[in-house]
Amino acid sequence: MSAFKKVLLPVAAIAVVVGGAAYWFMKGGPIDSSSPAASAEVVPDEALMATFIASDAKGWDQLQQFGTPEAQKFVGQGVQSFQASLLKGSQLNYDKDLKPWVGNVMVAVLPSASEGTQQSDTLLVVGIKDKVRALAFANQAKSQPGVQTQESDYKGIKISATTQKDQPNSTIYSAVLSDRLVLAHKKATVEQAVDTFKGAPSFADKSGAARLMATGVDVENPIAQIYLPNYGTSVKQLIANSPQASQIPPQSMQQLDQVESLVVGVGVDDSGLRVKAKAKAKPQATAMQYKPVPGKVVAAFPTDTIALVTGQGLKAAWTTMVEQSQNVPQSQIVVDTVRQQLQAVNLDADKEVFGWMDGEFGLGAIALNQGVLSSVGFGGVLVLETSDRATAEATLTKLDAIAQKNFMRVAQRNVDGKTITEWKLPQQESVLGHGWLNQNSLFIAVGSPLIDGMTAPAKQPLDQSAAFKMVTSSLAKPNAGYFYLDMDKIMAVMNTSLLKTQTSSITPETTAMLNSIRGLGITVTQPDKTTAQVEMLLALKPKAVSLK
Structure with missing residues (x-):
């Protein structure tokens, strides 16, 4: 072009x-x-x-x-x-x-x-x-x-x-x-x-093309639409015709063949730029595993969360990867590597790690201006729901023992009636802590202020914040979870932390474009058994709003 x-x-x-x-x-x-x-x-x-x-x-x-x-x-x-x-x-x-x-x-x-x-x-x-x-x-x-x-x-x-x-x-x-x-x-x-x-x-x-053009995807004020009626065949031929593209192994090609078609629509609405992609699987394809996520885990995160990924069923995802690894060498390499790394610290990946992660999960980056991570500008929190608390606690006990053997001081303390286990470096504040939010919800926090912050319900939970609602409220529901970015908070972190040194390489044009973005939200839904839809909203600021 x-x-x-x-x-x-x-x-x-x-x-x-x-x-x-x-x-x-x-x-x-x-x-x-x-x-x-x-x-x-x-x-x-x-x-x-x-x-x-x-x-x-x-x-x-x-x-x-x-x-x-x-x-x-x-x-x-x-x-x-x-x-x-x-x-x-x-x-x-x-x-x-x-x-x-x-x-x-x-x-x-x-x-x-x-x-x-x-x-x-x-x-x-x-x-x-x-x-x-x-x-x-x-x-x-x-x-x-x-x-x-x-x-x-x-x-x-x-x-x-x-x-x-x-x-x-x-x-x-x-x-x-x-x-x-x-x-x-x-x-x-x-x-x-x-x-x-x-x-x-x-x-x-x-x-196939006639059907795609007749149905398309539902976006307001469409400005672009992309049609691939024979997805697997088209992608394989496009790759074969591109000298720069990496060749895909035969096993991965077989997975491409399971997708019948793909249609993508790009439109503009009152919130910003919206993209929807709808993929339809062939009737004989392996059934997609989809279960809507309740979305309760979002409330465990505070409003100063700058990035968040939520979903459900890490156990099921791991099981699927293990099954695919029998036919896909790349998946086999990943599975073997994970198992070997965990086995080196006496942990069984299938039973002691992924085996109990059967509920919702959320992984978030949260802005920080205190503690050892204040220079970085953010810390991290992982929330996991499980129906097997006993196995989860046994795994955490093993991890605590490993930390102690590697010059960490592991200690417990009570915060608002909750028992928190913390890992500390000698003469340092806590760098990691874990505990239970309720009977079935575990949190692991990196960054001392976040450890204390997670022990009590957030005074300003993320799901009630204007920024999160603005980015995610118009996305399809029920869904498989969210990928969420708060661009204002991300830019603030980049401008006040060690990451500021990295922003010097960003052009003024790029900075201006980033400052025009409120946030990004992505989710996945399954309208029927053979159709998966990805929706993305790039939430933009009205031109009357100027960043000061």
Whole structure:
């Protein structure tokens, strides 16, 4: 796509001129080129994947309502620079000459049409939403310098080969197919699009693709949608066609084959940028293990939590990995390594570690400004629910003994009626502590202030905080847990701790973008037995909010 970035729109302009602007303009009435299915009508059915990018102003205008003034400034400069690079060497203006007629865009990846090469081909389908403005632009583009064009006829359709004189390897082939302009680096790819336009099987006719485009994913103001109707086959071929990609072992390929299709939607709503990805498994695939998480563990964390991962059933996850390790070498390496490392300290990974972790869990990073970890800026807390407290306590007793043998001082104390076990370095404060929040909930905290803080119910629990609600309240429920980031608190930690030395390498543009983000929330749901959906919200600050 990098080559397309440099010459796409200038070439599109010339293509409209020499590709027969009068031909498509004088042909019959307009067709609906505004939908993914309409664009897919000229994409060959062997396409591995297709991405539909909406030019509708609603979604993009909504996105412009977010961001700090600094971020708005950098984004505006970036857009202007991008538009200028597209039209470099011409007297054309993007907003005046191109934007009025350029419609939605579909980018399709096809198997190579050339013999002797595996590299995938890319086909662009650009909707023409205003024929009159496009024809006016075509007439204006005729006088642009530095462009050489040759025409050829293919089944009654003119194909234009356009080359910039100072870039002899930049040839783009294009043709106008009714209300759509198709472009590719290879003539054979454009010819395939013409064949499809003339009646050959299209991506829109493909059963899996047609279903994906008809159902899609539910996002407000969609700005992009990605379709992979034959997920396993497409991913394998894309990997095979990419010289830089690492080859996947046969066992992993078999796992890819269990996924039938994938569709991704990107939209903009009042909260920010939302992404939903829906994967459908093949009927014969191994049944997915899914159990909604109650979400009670979130309340055990304080409001100054900067990052959190929650879920349920580490025991089941470990069991699944052990089963997969019989056929997947990479999983076998992980399983063997974990078992060996724990066996070295006389712990059985299957029984004494993962065997009792059958309830909810939460792993969080919490901001700290006191204690030995204050220079780092945060500590950590792990909360585990179990139905087998006896085994959990036996494991903790073993761990305490190991700590004592390694120069740690292990001692117990009573805090608000709860027995807390602490690990201390000689002449130092506690670095780790563990105890029970209730009959079934264990906590392990790293950082002295957090040990004391976890013994009593949080005065301001995370699940009641405005930041957490804002990021997670609109995510699908019930779900398998959350991945949560509070970007304001993360940036505060980075600016006041040892991590500040790392921020010096971050550009002002990146800092401005990060300061425009409120938080990130991700969750997974299972609408039915064969479908898994991932939802991500990048919560953004309204542009009226400025970070001080």
